[in-house]
Structures are given as C-alpha cells and as structure tokens.
Amino acid sequence: MSLLDTEGLTKEFGGLVAVDDVDLEIHENESVSVIGPNGAGKSTLINLITRMLDPTAGDIRFKGESITGLEPHDVVQSGISKSFQTASIFPDLTVEENARIAALAAEHGAFRFNFLRHQRRYSEVDKLTRRTLDSVGLLGQREAPAADLPYGDKRRLEIGIALASEPDLLLMDEPTAGMSPEETHATVDLIERVKEELGLTILLVEHDMEIVFNVSDRIIVLNRGRVITQGTPDEVQGHPEVQEAYLGGVEL
C-alpha cells in the first residue's frame, strides 16, 4: 500500500489551474522529488498535501485514509511534517528552546485527551528535544541563540523542528536554497542519514539537479500543473518532454 496518494488532485486560482488532475503514489521509505519549471505547481502541490490550501477537486490519502478534510495541525499529528524555511525558527531563543517548542507542540497533540498525564509527558518532551537536536547534529550548539547559527545550521534546525513530531513523511521545499556548496553537501548527507535512521519517507521539491539525482529513488516531473512523466533518475533524465519543458531543450 502506498503511504501517500492523491487522486485527481486539482487547485485552481481564479482561472489558473496550478495543479491539474494529479494522481501520485508515494511508497514507504521512498525518496521522491518533484521537479518542474517555475510556476509548474510544485509548491502548490506541497501546500495541498499539508492542507494549507484547499483543493478545488480530488482527494489526498495518507496511510489509506482521506486527509482532505483535515486541518493542518491534524495532518501533522497524522504523521506528515514539512520543513519550513527560516520562518519556523525563533531567532531570540536558543537552539534547544526552539527544539523544545517543537517537541512540546508534537507532544501536545499526543496528550490532548489525557491531561492527567502531563507530568510524565514533560520528561518525554526532554527526551524528544534531545533526540531532535541529536538527529540533526546540533546538540553541541544547543545553548547558542538560534540567530547566531550559520545559515546551514539554521536550516538543519528547521529540519530538526520538522522531525520533532516524529513524522512518517517529511516534505521539503528547496531545503538547500541559498546554501554554500559545503552546506549543501552537509544537508544532503543529513537528509540521507535521517531518512535511514528514522525510516522516513521524503517528498522533496528541489531545483538543484545534482541533489535531485543524488537523493531521489523516483522523480515526478510537473509542467503547468500536470505530471508529464515520472520514473527513476535515469528514466527521467533521458525523457524528451522533460528536457523540453524543464530545461528548454538543454541536455542534462
């Protein structure tokens, strides 16, 4: 069974069809990248899955159940998390405080219906905070104000914050945008490591083809809201429509 699938997923903005009748299937433990030219509908697709946007038509299923009617925080509780760009970090708080807030938010959902067990949960928040920082290699910097972290480490913290809810599916929208080559390498290594260690499934939107071809088991190509092809990196690389649509005919 697929972990996530969409059927006829469509989003219109006025007369513009940003996501057009998209059927996707993402399997457990896969790394899938969505690529396509500017305006192809990649971010809109991710925002539909996190329920930040309402679809015009179609259905989204996670672990076999429709999530199309859920609120965004219920989607997180169901096991889907998105690594937001710097917006999710509180710059005046320390790295540890940032991770703790994410851990608290994650635990809050779990103890919503069980207030008597708050006390026990606090030690779980401690554990989760520590594990979150450890998983992204930031335990050593836990006392630093988040604002003082180098850019690449800020992005690691965001990935950590997304991991605090212990998701099954991690969505990432251009995780290496604005990074130096060294930071990009470190982030790609981090993505691969957390995927292995935490048994994650990853759905990635990315422009950097080196990253896409390195980390993806499968690539989905969008153009004008429609899936024009999908397959392994090798299959997609040679596809004439991809070269035409995505690269304007330039060889990859």
Ligand SMILES: Nc1ncnc2c1ncn2[C@@H]1O[C@H](COP(=O)(O)OP(=O)(O)OP(=O)(O)O)[C@@H](O)[C@H]1O
């Ligand atoms: N909130 C919105 N209101 C109106 N139009 C929108 C909105 N969000 C996106 N669009 C339009 O929908 C289309 C798809 O946009 P989207 O941001 O999903 O593309 P993208 O593939 O992520 O592009 P990029 O690679 O440039 O980030 C574009 O034409 C965009 O202008």
